[in-house]
Amino acid sequence: MRLKDLLKNILTKEELEIAPSGFDMIGDLAIIKLNEELKRKERKIAEQLLKLKQIKTVLKKEGKVENEFRVRKYKVIGGENTKETLHIEFGCRYKLNIETAYFSPRLGNERERITNQIKDGEKILVMFAGIGPYAIQIAKYRNVDIWGVEINPEGIKYFRENAKLNKVEKKIKIFEGDVRKIVSRWEDKFDQIIMPLPKDAETFLDVAKKVSKKNTIIHLYMFADSKEEAIEKISYDIEVVDCVECGGYSKSTSRYCIDFRFK
Ligand SMILES: C[S@@+](CC[C@H](N)C(=O)[O-])C[C@H]1O[C@@H](n2cnc3c(N)ncnc32)[C@H](O)[C@@H]1O
Known part of the structure; x- marks a missing residue:
């Protein structure tokens, strides 16, 4: 209705x-x-x-x-x-308080699109992981080693709880703190890196590059007025695999996800 x-x-x-x-x-x-x-x-x-x-x-x-x-x-x-609830999306359960940690049900289809690109055996990094919806959905449907980083202590609290709720806690390593400080210290390399912070994820691309290997796929979210503008905003030499519009933001601006490799 x-x-x-x-x-x-x-x-x-x-x-x-x-x-x-x-x-x-x-x-x-x-x-x-x-x-x-x-x-x-x-x-x-x-x-x-x-x-x-x-x-x-x-x-x-x-x-x-x-x-x-x-x-x-x-x-x-x-x-x-x-303000707390239990949300079910693609067979995963997420406990959350909408006022203390970010969650949007509008990104459900986008999370499924990303999960469909992940292959068994891959090592995945989810920056800006929130209460864990990308990491948990991927861990539930793929046999992967997945690492998630989130700065909000309330987000981390629910991320840990949700990993257990969905019985994937053994597949996910959860890190609390700033992506820049935490990921910059690592020597590990990842097969796919998800960057769901459309406000300014592109300012963390130097960090993503450091933990990328030759064919790593980056999924970078960004607010822009068009696909072309979203791709142009990336100041690195890249090979674009795909660019999808995944939700409105304001009258003229949408959320885009650019899937790419560093050249
Ligand atoms: C748009 S939300 C996305 C959350 C989650 N991936 C989702 O889809 O529900 C962005 C998240 O990034 C976190 N964040 C912002 N800056 C960060 C940083 N420098 N390091 C780690 N996390 C950060 C915020 O606390 C927030 O939970």
């Missing part, structure tokens, strides 16, 4: 025009972005959403994602007073 259909009995025609056309589901949490003018109707909007049986809590996005941990504030506008 379309969100606007669900809200049409409680909002005026003018309010419906500024109401969002959809919402995100993370586990049993419904996440909605509301125009300031709909503030006085937020409880009523939440009540409508709570009629859908899979929703236990309705949260409203507050503020922007501007910090290093890539998290934002949320306000509970209906249902149980919680």
